[in-house]
Amino acid sequence: MLSDYRMREPRQEDAVAVHDLIGRCEPLDENSLYCNLLQCRHFAETCVVAENDGGVVGFVSGYIPPRTSNTIFVWQVAVDETARGTGLGKKMLMELLSRPACRSVNWLHTTITEDNAASWGLFSSLARDLSARIVKKEFFDRDQDFQGRHDSEFLAEIGPFRTYFI
Template sequence: MTQTKTKFHFRKPNKEDGAAVWELIKGTGVLDLNSSYSYVMWCEIFSDTSIVAERDGEIVGFISGFIHPDTPNTLFIWQVAVNQSQRGQGLGTKMLFQLLRRDYQEAVHYLEATVSPSNTPSNNLFWGLSRKLDSNCVISDYISSEDFPEDGHEDELLFRIGPIQEEAVKQ
């Protein structure tokens, strides 16, 4: 008899999740790994605009986001992480929809994220989200590789998705 995996459980992170989130980000091998302190603080301070996905009691997905201070109608997504064992199941998209369904959703009309040109999974994630939301997706230059202090960091392009219609989020 094959055992089926439980469904994903989505919730706001808390500071106790910080260490597990740091491990998840580290385990991707592709995301910029920040200090463990930053993830503990992020999970505490930005929990309303961030999300963890659990399966069988283990954190297998995380998105860090915040409402952009200069554009309060914009949810900025900083990092999207999915455990290798859970990839290919649409978890990134599911987490984004969960975030867009939160209480602040009526005030959010745009979603932004920066993505390196070579990050095919993230490029596909945000293009796919814009299609599912039936929204525009405008990509523009944002951070040049010369802006980074270390060699080898790629440019970061800004994806701006919207305007997001409330009806599209509730589907």
């Protein structure tokens, strides 16, 4: 049940658990542990940890890009295998949008590879729940930007929507 999951801002001491979680969540790209430390420390207001029985089972990393105070960029959504299919990913995203840090946010951006059906499904469902449109645009090209080392990433733009900060 979704009520079994506790949502909160990450803390520095969560970084190893977050790093391990992302490592178990293919096809997510693993970042360095140092990157996860920075996310948990410097970007805690725009990241979400989900716990169940004291363990980290979900993580959303995001940030508000410079010069775009009305947009949150969601970097990754990681959900442990034991929590998949429960709606936890969307619950974490809605938690993020309800935070004081997102008070002026009415757009959500993320990038997704074309073949990641689970992520497209999650963000399409989120757009419906927000009564917003989702637009897909090529963002990082496989050959030009990644020099063949990574699939193209498509920008999913969701918005505009009403802010949910209370």
